[in-house]
Amino acid sequence: MRTLKLDSRIEALWSMGSREALLNAIEANPKREMSSLQQVFERMLRAEIGDLARLPFADLGDLLQLYEWQLHRLVPMPPQDQVREAHLRRARLSRFDHLVDRSFTGRESDLQVLRDYVGVVSPSAWSRVRSFFSSETRSPLFISGPGGAGKTALLGRFLIEHVEAPTSGWFPFAYVAFDSDAIDVREPFTLLVEVGGQLAAQIAHAADPQTRRSLEVALADYRDGVGRYRDARASLTHRASVHESQRGRLDSLGKQERKLCLRFARLLQVISAAAGEQQKTRAVPVLIVFDTFEEVIYRARQDLIGFWRTLAQVSREFPPLRVVIAGRAGPDAATAAAEHVSEHPLKDLTSSEAASLLVKLRVSPPERARTIARQVGGNPLTLRLAARVAQDEHEGAGLDGLETKRFGILAISPALIRGQLYRRVLEHIHDDDVRALAHPGMVLRRVTPGIIKAVLAPICRIQNAAKNAKDLFEALRREHALVRLEGDGSLRYREEVRRPVLDLLQQDMSEQVRQIHQLAVSYYFDLGSPADAPGALERAEEIYHRLMLGQGGWDLDERWLPGVESYLATAIEEVPLAQRVWLAQRMSIELPAELYALADQEEWEKLVGPRVLAMLRYGEFAQAAEWLSQRQDRTPASPLFALEARVLMGLGKYAEADALLEKALAGYPVTGDRGRSAELLWLYAQSKSQTQLDADVVSALNRLVELAATLHSPLPLVQALTELVDRIGKSDPARETDLREQLSRALQSLSREQVDLERSLVRLALVRLGSSFPRTAERLLRDVYGEFAHMARVGQIAVEEACAAAAEAFARSTATEFQKLASLSSGSAVTMVDEVEGLLQRLAGSGDLPALRLDGPALDGILTLLRAENATLSGATLAGLAESRETWESDISAEVAA
Secondary structure, three states: OOOOOHHHHHHHHHHHOOHHHHHHHHHOOOOOOOOHHHHHHHHHHOOOOOOHHHOOHHHHHHHHHHHHOOHHHOOOOOOHHHHHHHHHHHHOOHHHOOOOOOOOOOOHHHHHHHHHHHOOOOHHHHHHHOOOOOOOOOOOEEEEOOOOOOHHHHHHHHHHHHHOOOOOOOOOEEEEEOOOOOOOOOOHHHHHHHHHHHHHHHHHOOOOHHHHHHHHHHHHHHHHHHHHHHHHHHHHOOOOEOOOOHHHHHHHHHHHHHHHHHHHHHHHHHHHHHHHHHHOOOOOOEEEEEEOHHHOOOOOHHHHHHHHHHHHHHHHHOOOEEEEEEEOOOOOHHHHOOOOOEEEEOOOOOHHHHHHHHHHOOOOOHHHHHHHHHHHOOOHHHHHHHHHHHHHOOOOOOOOOOOOEEOOOEEOOHHHHHHHHHHHHHHOOOOHHHHHHHOOHHHOOEEOHHHHHHHHHHHHOOOOHHHHHHHHHHHHHOOOOOEEEOOOOOEEEOHHHHHHHHHHHHHHOHHHHHHHHHHHHHHHHOOOOHHHOOOHHHHHHHHHHHHHOOOOOHHHHOOOOOOOHHHHHHHOOOOOHHHHHHHHOOOOOOOOHHHHHHOOHHHHHHHHHHHHHHHHHOOOHHHHHHHHOOOOOOOOOOOHHHHHHHHHHHOOOHHHHHHHHHHHHHOOOOOOOHHHHHHHHHHHHHHHHHOOOHHHHHHHHHHHHHHHOOOOOOHHHHHHHHHHHHHHOOOOHHHHHHHHHHHHHHHHOOOHHHHHHOHHHHHHHHHHHOOOOHHHHHHHHHHHHHHHHHHHHOOOOOOHHHHHHHHHHHHOOOOHHHHHHHHHHHOOHHHHHHHHHHHHOOOOOEOOEOOOOOOHHHHHHHHHHHHOOOOEOOOOOOOOOHHHOOHHHHOOOHHHHO
16 A cells, blocks of 8 residues: 555545454455554554654654545544644654664663753652752753763653653753754854754744743744844954954954843743743753764864853853753863863663663573673663674574683773674675675775775775676665765765774774775875866865875875865874874864974964964953963964964053064065065054054055055955055145055956955945045945945944935935935935945946946945944954965954954
8 A cells, every 4th residue: 555646545445444444454464564654554553552742753754644544534543733743742852763762771860860950850750749940050961971872862762751741841952963064163153043943943833822922022032133143243244344453343242142142041031931831830941952062072172162151141041041961071171161061971781771771682581681791791882783793693691702801801991892793793794795895994984886996896805896886885885783874875884883993903904904095095086077076075085094194294285175174073083193283283173282282383383373263253362362372482474473463452462562563574584475474564553553653553554555566466455555545634635645546446456256255345445535536436336335235224334314414415416316315314314225225236237227427426425324334444354365374264253354
């Protein structure tokens, strides 16, 4: 019946006439295919479905399928709306169903730790207590344990326990895995957006009308807050802004994040109240679970500042918030910063629990299960491997030949035991070629038919690999215990499987391991044709194998590609220490302190620079100064000169910044990058402006204009001239006129892409250029005005007074289209802003309408509006220096770069 069309299926079911007839037909077909849908169908016929709240997500989906078959017209079934509700509730736990199966064993003490932390009792005790407890603020709970210890399964069991009891101690929760593409731990607002969406979806369908309205209001307020936050973040990336200093810009970023946290906490309060209303109780906690912390623990501490800070801020506003984090290793002082985190290490199962799990995994008799449990210990992953080996090796009281002691005395590590078990699993793979692919093929992280042909076949002596590569790939794909299928169609060895085997391979087959790395490098390097051109994933694999071969320097530098970082993150622990230092110069990695001390000067600067930039992102200027002070020496063209000057200015130490920049400029090499020299001059002018030394500022800007004219990008010249025109003012009319003409030519030389990159700078340049250059304005205004109009519409810019002044200018224009704008001054100011945006689209002609030209009064009116932005360059860095930047300088927050 599974292959029938819906109409035919319904007709066939109805032709049977009754439940008894359907059951008789089933009994008459003993060799029928027992798909999951077939099993649910038969359980429904036998009235064996049970409590909907306890059904896995897939079974509930199958039940909904049976409604499409109209089985409810023949057999009593639960109400369809109840099935839909249970299906919706269980959807967010579907990822746990395969982990929390009937073989889940033990962990009662660990479950109680979670209950105590969250402040709940087990569902069985709810009828006696009927309340939550412990609503005061609590620090995050970290569940730590090695791979395969059962961390995710434990969390799944805990969450399922309470979702299966929707009126008995249920609490809203969100589950976020750090390996999700939807979140970026460096941008905590992505976590809030993800969590907010999950929580709102849980509660909305079940709330009563009044509570639902409260929830809708809170959601609307929160989404409005997210929108305002995004707009504010966008404005903070503008080169020209209202901020008088870089410190002010970054402080404003912190304020916006605190506002968003406050709105998020308000949403949690409403969600908590709604959950309490459903259960007739109060003080319902809200739980956020962050899993796979190992995906981010390799990062430098500075990358996690915002994560910990956000959790603390939300928790202060909403004390019943509970945060559980799971990872292989608990956060140390460097990772968790100053936050207090309670750690609960997940221990192995007890001997009796381990034996019980083996029995559930079909190891028999029980005496053999107990013997094996004593051999391999209580790690759930090791036990599952042992169970698979035991099913293939029926002889013996335990697992014969398994080494668990070294020298007969010292216990060897669980990882090495797993490595031996994986070898035993491999030995029972019947296809010799597939077995060879897995061992020593686990040196690779990723497998495709092309890799089988070019890399593994020569080493594993596989015959006819060119013809059979796809068949071998499909055969390996069926070994689910060893590999998983990736989204790009490749296979990736499971890390918990691969790591212990990798250690053994390195010990026993070091030469073959080296050859596989070499062939893998050649394979990825040769992906050069247009059809096979490598992306970040393939390049990351090439770099990984080069790192494992001990390569460094230019061999690796020229192969780096933006975007490889996320693919290399899981390999950090495998990479040799020397190569880890190289990686840390290009991606965020927390290194031991001794490696900083051993690094040469150039390496040290590349290691420290990214950390200082990350600290600036969170306003930690004093800590940034401490890092920079670890060494006094600098390379002649060091990027740290500019960074340190920014830090000193952020701390208000302008005299020290002046001295540093004077030293850097005096010693800057003649052959050094001119873009970096221009940056130092810009910062020098900024620092001098704080001490009111206008002559020094003008002198520095004059030097900058001369240098910027030699750079590839005209953007530094535009910025320098924009600032210099403002500084010269009316004090030197002849010089001012010359500078304006230079600025007009520089603006005219900008490409469309350069204008799009620096719209705020171009707007300010046009404002300071004035109305004497209408042709320059006509070329640029259409591309930069829209951003200004958007900021006015969302209330980021107050334009009322500017519109009144602009109306007077528009009234003097000879163009009737602009004359009409004068009458809008008494109405909505935003309407005038929008009308101007529409007219600017006609500067180059629009459809059947003739092209507009700007006369002086019309341009005066537009520039009057733009002045309402109140923009300045006092808090900006120098634009147009992308070609002068190191790789690590590009991977930073846009607010820090602006």
